[in-house]
Amino acid sequence: MIQGIGASSGIAMGKAFVLPNWEWDVPDQKIDVTDLAREFERLYEGIRSSKREIEQIKGELADVVGSEERSIFDAHLAILNDPVFMNEIQGIIKRQYKAAEAAVKEAIDHFVTMFDLLDDEYMKERALDIKDVGNRLLKHLLGMPEISLPTDTQPFILVAREVSPSQLVHLNPQHVLGIVTITGSMTSHASIMARALGLPLVTGLDVPLESLAETGDMMIIDGDAGIVIPRPTEEQIRVYTEFQRRQSEHRSRLRRLAGVRSVTPDGKEIALEANISSLKELEVALSSGAVGVGLFRTEFLYMDRHQFPGEDEQFEVYKAVAEKLAGRPLIIRTLDIGGDKNLDYFEIGEEDNPFLGYRAIRICLDRPDLFKTQLRAILRASAYGKVKIMYPLISSVEEVRAANRLLEEAKRELQAEGVPFDPNVPCGIMIELPSAVTIADLLAEEVDFFSIGTNDLIQFVLAVDRMNERISRLYQPFHPAVLRMLRMTVDAAKRRGIHVGVCGEMAGDPRALPIWLGLDVDSISMSSHSILPIKERLLHTHRSDSIDVLNRLWECRTAEEAIRLLESFRLSVEARMEEAEAKGKPASHERSAPADKSPDAGLPAAEPGIRNSARTAGTAGAS
Numbered sequence: 227m228i229q230g231i232g233a234s235s236g237i238a239m240g241k242a243f244v245l246p247n248w249e250w251d252v253p254d255q256k257i258d259v260t261d262l263a264r265e266f267e268r269l270y271e272g273i274r275s276s277k278r279e280i281e282q283i284k285g286e287l288a289d290v291v292g293s294e295e296r297s298i299f300d301a302h303l304a305i306l307n308d309p310v311f312m313n314e315i316q317g318i319i320k321r322q323y324k325a326a327e328a329a330v331k332e333a334i335d336h337f338v339t340m341f342d343l344l345d346d347e348y349m350k351e352r353a354l355d356i357k358d359v360g361n362r363l364l365k366h367l368l369g370m371p372e373i374s375l376p377t378d379t380q381p382f383i384l385v386a387r388e389v390s391p392s393q394l395v396h397l398n399p400q401h402v403l404g405i406v407t408i409t410g411s412m413t414s415h416a417s418i419m420a421r422a423l424g425l426p427l428v429t430g431l432d433v434p435l436e437s438l439a440e441t442g443d444m445m446i447i448d449g450d451a452g453i454v455i456p457r458p459t460e461e462q463i464r465v466y467t468e469f470q471r472r473q474s475e476h477r478s479r480l481r482r483l484a485g486v487r488s489v490t491p492d493g494k495e496i497a498l499e500a501n502i503s504s505l506k507e508l509e510v511a512l513s514s515g516a517v518g519v520g521l522f523r524t525e526f527l528y529m530d531r532h533q534f535p536g537e538d539e540q541f542e543v544y545k546a547v548a549e550k551l552a553g554r555p556l557i558i559r560t561l562d563i564g565g566d567k568n569l570d571y572f573e574i575g576e577e578d579n580p581f582l583g584y585r586a587i588r589i590c591l592d593r594p595d596l597f598k599t600q601l602r603a604i605l606r607a608s609a610y611g612k613v614k615i616m617y618p619l620i621s622s623v624e625e626v627r628a629a630n631r632l633l634e635e636a637k638r639e640l641q642a643e644g645v646p647f648d649p650n651v652p653c654g655i656m657i658e659l660p661s662a663v664t665i666a667d668l669l670a671e672e673v674d675f676f677s678i679g680t681n682d683l684i685q686f687v688l689a690v691d692r693m694n695e696r697i698s699r700l701y702q703p704f705h706p707a708v709l710r711m712l713r714m715t716v717d718a719a720k721r722r723g724i725h726v727g728v729c730g731e732m733a734g735d736p737r738a739l740p741i742w743l744g745l746d747v748d749s750i751s752m753s754s755h756s757i758l759p760i761k762e763r764l765l766h767t768h769r770s771d772s773i774d775v776l777n778r779l780w781e782c783r784t785a786e787e788a789i790r791l792l793e794s795f796r797l798s799v800e801a802r803m804e805e806a807e808a809k810g811k812p813a814s815h816e817r818s819a820p821a822d823k824s825p826d827a828g829l830p831a832a833e834p835g836i837r838n839s840a841r842t843a844g845t846a847g848a849s
């Protein structure tokens with residue numbers, strides 16, 4: 227049994243397929259001075275073809291993975307546009323009279339060695355991106371076909387020294403059970419991609435590839451525990467088969483919770499809503515039992531296109547989402563571009579600090595034409611469902627008032643045109659800036675609801691760029707400063723009697739559940755796949771216990787202390803869940819659960835409650 231990093235959850239059992247090294251054999255070919263122009267033209271054509279191919283992959287992925295995963299390929303496009311990378315290649319062709327492919331190979335080796343030498347995870351990841359893009363470019367220059375994996379065999383576990391996101395997108399999930407790589411990390415692009423594709427992945431193994439497995443060897447991988455078992459014994463196979471059976475039972479149990487009310491044993495109900503960015507995602511959200519959409523990220527409507535979407539186009543999307551929700555609440559967040567979300571056709575310009583720059587509501591207030599187009603579309607959709615409007619990145623009362631003035635203007639226009647809309651459409655704001663938290667009492671007087679955007683809030687309270695992997699350990703959701711900000715926000719909302727929800731990633735973190743229950747927030751909105759696992763916990767978590775935990779949480783002086791406290795509470799809830807499961811007894815208030823026949827879209831591989839105990843038994847026997 228080999229311990230690595232469990233980078234994508236789930237169990238896979240099957241035969242190994244060891245991926246041959248995806249590196250082309252490139253002859254170190256020289257050219258004549260008269261061939262220089264031709265060689266440059268070959269290079270540019272190769273770059274054009276590579277870009278076209280990457281754009282095509284992005285397009286094909288639109289239905290399969292989210293925007294975060296697709297943006298990996300934006301990083302690849304950026305490399306092909308990078309003057310430093312290109313100058314290096316052109317310089318080698320010009321000065322050393324090398325053929326384009328030989329120059330590309332030399333440039334890749336140069337940058338990869340340089341980044342690898344830095345012994346820094348982040349730089350190693352950039353090296354892998356350069357290798358990936360470089361290999362694609364070489365493929366075009368050499369006129370080679372895509373490396374394909376076998377499709378005529380039984381589904382297999384892919385074993386490789388490393389895999390690139392480009393290789394992963396060409397995998398047919400029907401042929402691949404899981405992935406093992408020698409190098410990689412939790413945050414590597416391949417891991418992000420595997421999670422999005424739902425493939426178990428174990429990486430970071432301290433063994434040579436050759437000794438790990440040969441093609442055809444039986445193998446078990448456990449993406450939750452980060453374990454690889456090459457050539458397992460009969461007993462290990464039996465234990466993991468049993469474990470898989472229990473996982474599948476757990477998934478069915480979770481599915482049955484979809485129609486159950488999310489209420490604690492002592493009666494506190496909290497609405498579990500979904501974060502979505504398209505109509506397609508709404509289907510998964512509804513089959514996961516979401517009682518509404520707490521965050522519709524509209525910026526994705528504006529991406530992967532060449533101009534701003536018009537009012538009618540936006541209206542059709544918002545209306546379709548509102549209608550599908552059939553009376554359940556829908557919070558539509560107005561355009562939140564800038565920062566890490568840029569549009570090809572809207573020039574923001576170079577900024578030293580894009581997250582602090584021209585973005586979100588700042589752009590909208592600066593460009594009333596764009597903003598009013600969206601507001602009119604949302605207002606028109608409000609005639610078809612329970613629509614609410616939410617402004618992002620609010621830092622002052624003036625901004626709320628300025629946005630509301632434009633909203634009123636849009637309402638007046640629609641009224642004059644005789645177009646139906648809800649004149650009382652609720653209007654709220656994201657609380658994601660420390661300034662908004664500190665004046666939450668003043669803001670609460672101006673709006674109908676707050677939604678705490680913990681992703682940005684954490685980054686701004688702690689001054690930690692949420693996209694910078696090098697400082698990701700400083701991005702601490704349970705830092706006492708963040709916890710105090712949460713308390714201040716909820717207190718301000720409660721004093722004014724307005725609805726308060728949470729819509730950042732923290733909402734779906736099981737450790738944070740007692741915080742929301744203790745603080746008494748009204749709704750939490752998360753990725754659809756977190757809804758049922760969070761609901762299962764909620765059904766076994768008393769609000770009174772959560773209040774006790776919260777009282778102790780305020781005493782914690784460090785994030786580490788806070789996490790220890792929340793972890794121990796999480797485990798105590800899991801013990802209760804397991805006890806109930808062992809007795810075959812659902813929580814009293816979940817007995818009326820109607821059977822949900824929906825497909826298991828959005829469900830996680832398993833939940834810690836069953837995972838931990840089953841694996842402990844399993845691995846004890848296995849080792």
Ligand SMILES: C=C(OP(=O)(O)O)C(=O)O
Nearest residue numbers: 658679680681682729730
């Ligand atoms: C939900 C949030 O917004 P974003 O879309 O930027 O993640 C947040 O900041 O918590």
